[in-house]
Amino acid sequence: MLSVVNLSFIIHNSSNMNQLVYLIPLLPLIGFLVNGLLRKSLSKSVIAVIGSGVILASFIISLLLFFQVKNSGEQIINYFNLISIDKLVIPFAFQIDQLSSLFLLIITGIGFLIHVYSAAYMHEETNEHYGRYFAYLNLFVFSMLLLVMGANYVIMFFGWEGVGLCSYLLIGFWFKNNNYNYAAKKAFIMNRIGDLGFLLAVFWIIAKIGTVNYTDVFAAASSFSSTDITGITILLFVGAMGKSAQIPLYTWLPDAMAGPTPVSALIHAATMVTAGIYMIARSNILYSLSEITQHLVAIVGLATALFAATIAIKQNDIKKVLAYSTVSQLGYMFLGLGVGAYTGAVFHVMTHAFFKALLFLGAGSVIHAMHHEQDMRKMGGLKKYLPITHITFLVGCIAISGIPPFSGFFSKDEILAAAYEKNSIYWGIGVATAALTAFYMFRLYATTFLGNFRGTNNQAQHLHESPTAMTIPLIVLAALSIIGGFFNVPEVLGGHSSLHQFLSPALTSEIVHKSAHSTEYMLMGISVAIAVIAIIIAINKFSKKPELQETHGFAKVLENKWYVDELYDNIIVKPLNNLGGFFKNIIERKGIDGMVNGVGKLVNYSARQLRLLQNGLVGGYILFMVLAIIVLIYVWINDNHILSFFYKYF
Amino acid sequence: MNAIIFSALIGVVMMLGGIVIKNNASIQSLAIILLFILLGSHLAEYYNLFNIHIETHGMLAKNRFGMFFNTIIISLTLLYVLLSGDEIAKAGTYGAEYFALLFFSLCGATILSSYNNLLMLFLGVEIMTIPLFVLTASEKKNLKSNEAGLKYFLMGSFSTGILLMGIALYYGGTGLFAIEAGIGKNANEIQQTLRILLPLGLLFIFISLAFKVSAAPFHFWTPDVYDGAPSVFTSFMATIVKTAGFIAFIRLFELRSVDMSYSWKILLPLIIILTLLAGNITAVFQQSVKRMLAYSSIAHAGFMLFALYNPNDFGKQGILLYTVAYSLATIGTFAVLTKMKDYTYEGYNGLAKSKPVLAATNTIFLLSLAGIPLTAGFFAKYYMLASALKESTRNLWLVIVAVLFAAVSVYYYFRVIQAMYFKEGNAETTEIKPFFKVLLIIIAALIIVIGLMPSLLLDLFYA
Amino acid sequence: MVPVWLILIPLLTGLVSFGLQNAKVVKAWALFSTIISTTLIIAGIYFLPPSNLQFNAVWLTMLSSNFSFKIDGMSKMLCLLTAISFLIIFIAINKNEYKNSKSFYALMLLMQAGFMGVFTTTDALLFYFFWELALIPAYFLCSMWGGEKRIQVTFKFFVYTFTGSLIMLCGIIYLYFQTPNQTFSLESFYNLHLSHQQQSILFWLFFIAFAIKMPMFPFHTWQPDTYEQSSTGVTMALSGVMAKMGIFAVIRWVIPIFPEAVNHFNNIIIILSTIGIVYASLIAIKQDDLKRMIAYSSIAHIGLMCAAIFSQNNMAMQGVLIQMFNHGIVVIGLWVVADAVEQQLGTRKLSELGGLAQKAPALAIFIVVLAFANVALPLASSFIGEFLMLNGLFQHNILIAAIAGTTIILSAVYTLNMVQKIFYGNTVALTEKAVDISSNIKTALIILVTIIIVLGIYPQPMLNLVK
């Protein structure tokens, strides 16, 4: 199961690239600072150039780095010690290996495209907000790079939280709308729940081996007890659940669509949400050691995939469909991780980044054209108005549906194949989900682009193709969606699994494909066939006559997302709120404050009682004196007993 | 001896001076001059410059502790007269007589600091209190003053009766009135014969003296008398007279503590707690600042009893420090009080605005009474608590109880501060002379200086 | 001599300010004083030879109590915090008008002297002195300036904390008589060999005083009321510095002197603190009053520090040490914002506010940074502290760490709620006419935010300082 990771290739001075590594995150940070601080004085075009330029620069460096890693393997670059207490030393260090360099490319590459797209998409904003937007985006890229490049869990956590922050800021970008703010807050808080799991896992690791560096942790992994390994991996997985929107922490992602569409494309489809996958892939050595966690990951992933897919079928908001589709695809990736197909999962991250970014940007283009109308029941027949968008969107749909030879097919197939190896039920559900995916994607496609236009006249007059700054990224991404799969053509189809080969130093060697080629062909055939059938049904059903009427019964449950939000509200949010109210009004006021005030009241009360002794009558006073004399004499006689009694207790 | 003789003499001079001088201001000046003479003669004896020696046949004993105490109370009286002289002179038509009575009372106090015989104790107590009966009742048209005078007189006489019964029993037990009597009796004898008379006598004397220093449950006279008496005399009673009572107490009981240690371990803590309880808790309820101060004086008696309970170094130094700290602050607050037109808390509302100096100094006095650090009152309390813990760590519980009551005391002292500083209103006062303010500032400064460096005072004691 | 000057400068300047008449002069004078203090402590830490950090002189020979001061790592940090806090406070409230401002600034400076004394002295009696010296000005400050109910509320605060410190005094005297040659020096207290029973009693005598000061659940009730009612400038000092006195004192006076009792009672205290974290956080969520919300948030954070101390883990201890500083800085920042809002709009009710970000974008940026510092987001200084503390707690008990860890979730809930309600959404009538913050507040916030971020990225200097 386990093969020792090749750690020894830390090559010093082999290349001047090492000195440039820090530039990758630094450039976006500079972009953030410049755009953030000078947003009022810079013109929009300057802002856009700076914003996109820094990402492009990072991308170029990443590309150079990628090739270097391909040749010379992994490097760890230490900068300074973040924390150094006793034996606990947490360096600020970057680890550049195959896995991270791949992610670097995805992040900076797609990031760059989306920056370019945004330059046009956000053009209506005022200067100030425009600058703010790019600043946030740059900050996001910076955090994401930190997350990926970090050489230990703490640096990863820095990035991990940083992307959460940016996600919060960007979802709530239009802060005048309180619904958006709620969505932003929800996203952040749900992420935080996961973060707690992550943190606890980190503590656990520190407790066991006193360091958090990947290399040390993985080297020591075999010495962990099974409880430790299970605990750590499950807690890490909780972190991943939050970030990558898995059951039960997925509800924030669809709401996160409140942000500007390019943000959805970048953060909530292509990069941030895959942080969980990256993290688990990064920790694959730990996961491979825990059977239980692996099953858990697979089951949660699969359940999320299926669950989200069912919801997506009945959504009418174009971005919501894509959001649930994202959740569903992320579930797929976790299935891959759970069944040990780490490369498959990473591969799917990559292809998914291409086509989901494409789909979102396409949707953005549609929304842009429709003047911020997102309900697809009011669209239709956009094919002729938005030709480029239409074509690229179609490419995206095909890719996500897993139709060969588009990229989605290859990555999905790899996961499904691995799932089949592990458990054929996994595979069955996976295929069913794939069919659902194909169905709702083409429902989306058909409703939006086919049939007749159903919007207002005003909208109809202004329908137009988006500017080039928006279409170029679409085209590039469409191209990538088409060819992306060829990076890792499985052997059964005559390829070399080149991605697999490339990543193998960073990831544990996976299950050897035991199945015969014939079985694999059959599996592919079945999944493709089902997908194609689903597509045909969807196009037939929705191109002419989309559902405009009210839904009933089960459909309504689906449309309302299985009422999960309401459920959470009722079993978690409200009880906690009530508990807070109970604490605030009862315990705090009546209980604790009441106790303190009670002491004061007691003093006051006894003062009122004691003063009654002071009745102003000489006879009374003397009576007290006489009584006191009697008592004193009595006490004085019995001093022995009283004193011994006291000494017993004091 | 100088202090006793001169204080009696200046009383006589004052009395006779009253015949000649009718002008209040002159009487006041005469009183101040006489007090300076008294202080000078006492210091002369203190530094062995000039001493009228009289053979007392063991009735009085010259001792450093008492001498030092005399210095303190004479200085305090001087300060008191300087501050409140005009009020005394105004109290009635007999300014000179009042001064004479005060000086006679002071004479009693000086006797109490050096008596060596129960007869002198008895005489000292009487000489000290009889003028006070008169002073308390001195506002003849004021029913409150009458009532206070009568109550004080009846209860004071009652306690004298108890004292005498105690002395009689003591005499029965020892055959002597000297306070050293009975010390050094060998332990066997004590065990063989059950000796009742001496301890019983001491218990009665204790009760009587507890009455004088207003320790609970013999404190009932205190609030009524302090409240009813003219404020200016209350100030004298609450400070000089009360502390003299403590000195008398300590003189007697520090010698006796060996014999009676066993029972005192219960009785004194019991009395201390009752006193703290009665003083602090009842003070909380009061609406009049004057009456509150009366209860607060009971509460302070509770703390001063610590010195009696633990007559070690800390206790003895502490009681001196306490005397000074408590008296300075009390004289100060009473001086301010006498200037107020309304003695209730509301009467103080907004004093900080109209009379900032009065308010500020009064705040320092109150802080000192509450035992807040940086004021003399803190070290006074500190020494008392330390004396208890030095004696035995078993006393920890008593110390904790005491500090809890000290915390309660903050409640009523700070009500005055609140009224002065934080409440709106225009506190009305009678006319205030600049000299009065200067004196208040000096007292406040003294309190702070002692609060920072108590050794300045205590080193004198050991020098 | 550095510690002595640190105390004397504010003390003397404070006394002088009582005599100044012009409000502007007083403000400048106070600012001048804190600038000197800040310079002095920075010089003391980094430039002057270490011998300057100690001072000894005879005070009370017969009690063998000495004017002895020593600035060690923890003191360095807390003195720095005190100096910087007061600097920032004076900058931030520069434009506020106080009636009788000379007294206000004088009392503030006296309080600063008290803080400095508490943090530097190594003599128990002197410690008690300064402990109270810090309290008395606070009493006057809170009673004289502030909200409607300030007098009662402050009085409760005063009596509560005063009672606690008196009980501590009993403990100090007790220890004094236990030392072989009867002294108050910290050193000799450390060398005491107390029986288990003695430790258990004395531990509580000391701890209750400190728990009230921090304040720790369930001794906290004075705190929200006082913070709410007192004038914000004072609140900054109370929560930024005074609350740290409790934590500091536990570390310096309780943990080393009563090791057995600490071992014996640590679970009780950890559990109480943990309950306090959740409890205070949930109440904070329900608060509509901005200042009360920050107050409860502060209780929650302090609870975590207290739990971490008693987890008796070195990493947690380091976390507590730097978190004292960081929390001080962050919470002062929050108060500055609260003050800016209240001064301008006259309300602290979250429900009455909204959309301020449109009118005061600069303030909005600062509050976002501060909010994320308050929720201990990485790259903000508080993260390292909370990370180390939770880590220490985890090593102590996994379950406790998990429950205490909910603070990172709950704090996000109330902090973001606050940010959203004040700054986001559409403007309401009240915020319609609002303008952005004045330059002095901006300066204060810039300093704070810079500290937060610099220490968030590179906390090691601070860790080295307290080592």
Add this chain to the structure above:
Amino acid sequence: MPIQYYIVLALVLFCIGIIGVLIRRNAIIIFMCIELMLNAANLLLVAFSKMHNAAATATNSNVGIEGQLFVFFIMVVAAAEVSIGLAIIVMMFRNVHSIDVNFLNRLKN
């Protein structure tokens, strides 16, 4: 006579005095009861003085003399006290035309 007799007699008189103080309201009678208490003490002192004198007969015939001198001083003081006390009572009577101690209780609480 055995000394106990005197002690008991003195204590009985003393307690009767106390009871009188407790149950009467007339200020003068209360004062008289206090005088009774003083006299009880006087009697006891004289008795003790004779007791001590008896115990030390041969050696020093003056033993016990101080007890009787003390009684003399008590009488001196009592006389002084009476003058003041009666003056206060008379003054009060002038103001309120009553010497009932319960009549005056403005001062309480």
Add this chain to the structure above:
Amino acid sequence: MAITEIIFWFLSALAVISAIMVVVSKSPVHSVLWLVTVFFAISGHYILLNAQFIAIVNIIVYAGAIMVLFLFVLMLMNLNKETEPQKNLWMKLTGVISGGCLLIILISLIRQATEIKGKIAITKTGDIGLIKVLGKELFSNYVVPFEISSVLFLSAMIGAVVIGKKD
């Protein structure tokens, strides 16, 4: 039974009964007269104890001067008849019971004391109570208190004047 014992018991009974009458008499004047009786009885005891000086002083000062002063005051106030409102019965009972308790507890204590067992107070003989002896002692060893008591008298005098004088 020797004559001294008879006299002792008679005087004791007289003193106690008169004392009780002082307390219970309704008329203040009667109380005064009963008190005078008590003083005479006590003086009798003094004579029995051969303390002649004290006995005489007791009669002259107490029974003579002080009691006459009391009577004067009573007459002055015209309080010779019963004017005192009845005290609450419960108060009286409490007073009697507490006074009785004190007596019982004191006497029971004295009964336990072994130090006074067999000790007697000499009656009829002894010269320490003689005026000559006392006078010598008073003006030699006790001159200081004697002088000091003059201060007491001075203050009492001033006090009486201050209070008694009408203004």
